Amino acid sequence: MNLVNNVYLEGAKLVMIDRRRIPREIVPVIADNYEDVARAIEDMVVQGAGDIAITAGFGLYLAALELEATEGVLNIEKMENAAARLRVTRPTGYHLAALLDRIMERLKEGDRPVSEEILKFLNSVLARQREISQDTGRHGETLLESGDTILTHCFAGSGLLYMLQYAKENGKDIKVICTETRPYLQGARLTAWSVSQLGLDTTLITDNMAAHFMSRGVINKVFTAADRIAMDGTVANKVGTLQLAISAKYYNIPFYILGYGGPDRRTLKGDDIPIEERDPKEVLEFRGIPISGSDVHAFYPAFDLTPADLITGVITRTGVDLRKNTG
Amino acid sequence: MNLVNNVYLEGAKLVMIDRRRIPREIVPVIADNYEDVARAIEDMVVQGAGDIAITAGFGLYLAALELEATEGVLNIEKMENAAARLRVTRPTGYHLAALLDRIMERLKEGDRPVSEEILKFLNSVLARQREISQDTGRHGETLLESGDTILTHCFAGSGLLYMLQYAKENGKDIKVICTETRPYLQGARLTAWSVSQLGLDTTLITDNMAAHFMSRGVINKVFTAADRIAMDGTVANKVGTLQLAISAKYYNIPFYILGYGGPDRRTLKGDDIPIEERDPKEVLEFRGIPISGSDVHAFYPAFDLTPADLITGVITRTGVDLRKNTG
Numbered sequence: 014m015n016l017v018n019n020v021y022l023e024g025a026k027l028v029m030i031d032r033r034r035i036p037r038e039i040v041p042v043i044a045d046n047y048e049d050v051a052r053a054i055e056d057m058v059v060q061g062a063g064d065i066a067i068t069a070g071f072g073l074y075l076a077a078l079e080l081e082a083t084e085g086v087l088n089i090e091k092m093e094n095a096a097a098r099l100r101v102t103r104p105t106g107y108h109l110a111a112l113l114d115r116i117m118e119r120l121k122e123g124d125r126p127v128s129e130e131i132l133k134f135l136n137s138v139l140a141r142q143r144e145i146s147q148d149t150g151r152h153g154e155t156l157l158e159s160g161d162t163i164l165t166h167c168f169a170g171s172g173l174l175y176m177l178q179y180a181k182e183n184g185k186d187i188k189v190i191c192t193e194t195r196p197y198l199q200g201a202r203l204t205a206w207s208v209s210q211l212g213l214d215t216t217l218i219t220d221n222m223a224a225h226f227m228s229r230g231v232i233n234k235v236f237t238a239a240d241r242i243a244m245d246g247t248v249a250n251k252v253g254t255l256q257l258a259i260s261a262k263y264y265n266i267p268f269y270i271l272g273y274g275g276p277d278r279r280t281l282k283g284d285d286i287p288i289e290e291r292d293p294k295e296v297l298e299f300r301g302i303p304i305s306g307s308d309v310h311a312f313y314p315a316f317d318l319t320p321a322d323l324i325t326g327v328i329t330r331t332g333v334d335l336r337k338n339t340g
Numbered sequence: 341m342n343l344v345n346n347v348y349l350e351g352a353k354l355v356m357i358d359r360r361r362i363p364r365e366i367v368p369v370i371a372d373n374y375e376d377v378a379r380a381i382e383d384m385v386v387q388g389a390g391d392i393a394i395t396a397g398f399g400l401y402l403a404a405l406e407l408e409a410t411e412g413v414l415n416i417e418k419m420e421n422a423a424a425r426l427r428v429t430r431p432t433g434y435h436l437a438a439l440l441d442r443i444m445e446r447l448k449e450g451d452r453p454v455s456e457e458i459l460k461f462l463n464s465v466l467a468r469q470r471e472i473s474q475d476t477g478r479h480g481e482t483l484l485e486s487g488d489t490i491l492t493h494c495f496a497g498s499g500l501l502y503m504l505q506y507a508k509e510n511g512k513d514i515k516v517i518c519t520e521t522r523p524y525l526q527g528a529r530l531t532a533w534s535v536s537q538l539g540l541d542t543t544l545i546t547d548n549m550a551a552h553f554m555s556r557g558v559i560n561k562v563f564t565a566a567d568r569i570a571m572d573g574t575v576a577n578k579v580g581t582l583q584l585a586i587s588a589k590y591y592n593i594p595f596y597i598l599g600y601g602g603p604d605r606r607t608l609k610g611d612d613i614p615i616e617e618r619d620p621k622e623v624l625e626f627r628g629i630p631i632s633g634s635d636v637h638a639f640y641p642a643f644d645l646t647p648a649d650l651i652t653g654v655i656t657r658t659g660v661d662l663r664k665n666t667g
Contacts, residue, residue: 036633166548191636193623195522195546198631206633217623217638219522221493221547221580225644228582253548255555256587263586296520296544299626304525306363306533309518311544317552 150175167251246321247283477502494578573648574610
């Protein structure tokens, strides 16, 4: 399985395999303090809600290590500052803030863990994440029929890869079409590459081609992940998910969300989810080369919100939750 | 006005300003025979249905020049071969084949023009194209209200620029959002650049962001061109047009086609329009740099078909034809 263990500790340093350069180059980015970890998250060295959360957790661990080395104890205020810094790196996803909160709650409750306990906790989260991904993949697999061609967007996490691997093990012939997912091309670089490594027939398309292939009857099902699911069923995911869902609805193609741990109980409505606005330069340039005129502005919302009634079902570690309001 | 006169004769040579490199570089591609012209069209040195047609016409003119120089007369069979070669360069658009047919019909009718007459004819077509673009722009302008933010896809031809220029002259404040239009980035390179040169507020987005901005109420109207309109109202245009139209319908945003000369009487149904499949390599690479894994395939349909019921109105040289079946 690819794209697993891309973030790991080497002693007191965090190694992050740079997701922006996979699959052409395997380049480690190394951080020995939480500020460098925060910057790496902002710069998209890591990708995917679960990995981002774990990386931020490791950032907090590095902060704890440093405080132990310099002050002997964990200064709660300084730990709060580190957590706040790590929390603002990517505002849309749910897992990052949730994981940092769980560590900080333990600190505040007086049951103050030393860095080693934070590490133990992170390792248990990692093991749990893998378990959730495998369970989600197992439930997702039940939705696949031999002969299906599925469309996916951005990188939907290792649950997608487990789902496809289990389908293959069960003798199902599944083809996968991946949107390239501009501007960061996660679909091209991460998803298409890792799906092809599983030995599946994998096709890359640009983001504007999805409806064309739906109109031709080529696509049977759509699967994306969710960076956050609100209690009203709204899904925040990589920008582009919304128009895929609208097009899928138009062509009566089932649209499934790999929801892993399920909705965020603290987010009641879609409108409560902040949409991260990234640097417009990332749209105006491709690998540092300007692609438009110098008087042209750009917008870069990293996510969009897909309303519940466009979603056929949400796949979590506990099963498939089919929405009532879709056909 | 930009992007006008990008294809012109210099003696017996055709100069084509390379559209793939605008606006960063002004690089002429020069052809002195029809085969080189055909290759330039295939390689997308020229872009836009009208320009492609004129360029092919110049290709036929170069073929006539050569025959006159070598054989003294226009061998009809050799002219047919040249026309056939030029016709297959881009199969989806209507104008290219139509223009070549008009030249060849004159040849066959015995009223055999010498090369100079072909040239005279092409110049009259050019003048007529400009007139049609201006008329189309003038009618389109009546649909714009001050304060509008319009979305456009790919490069919708000089009619779009005339429309925006007339709106500006009439004191209307119009903002323009352009999809970058992968894989060739015509929206980023041609449209966003030339619209910004008109002095309008111009914003570039990636192709997957359109529905997000529609959902936020940012976009009031959508305008695209058509490479061909069938008699049943189906519009063939740059791939991505279909999903913009589906999303616009979902959000009740008017979707207009800059239709210039109007539908092609010889094409009864959308299904009769061949969709050009281009080299998948153009999707798998960005400026020669591979963006995915080596086992990944790709598709590159250059166009898609938008059914009539997703289109609010078609703007031609004669006026605005509002479709009855849309809200």
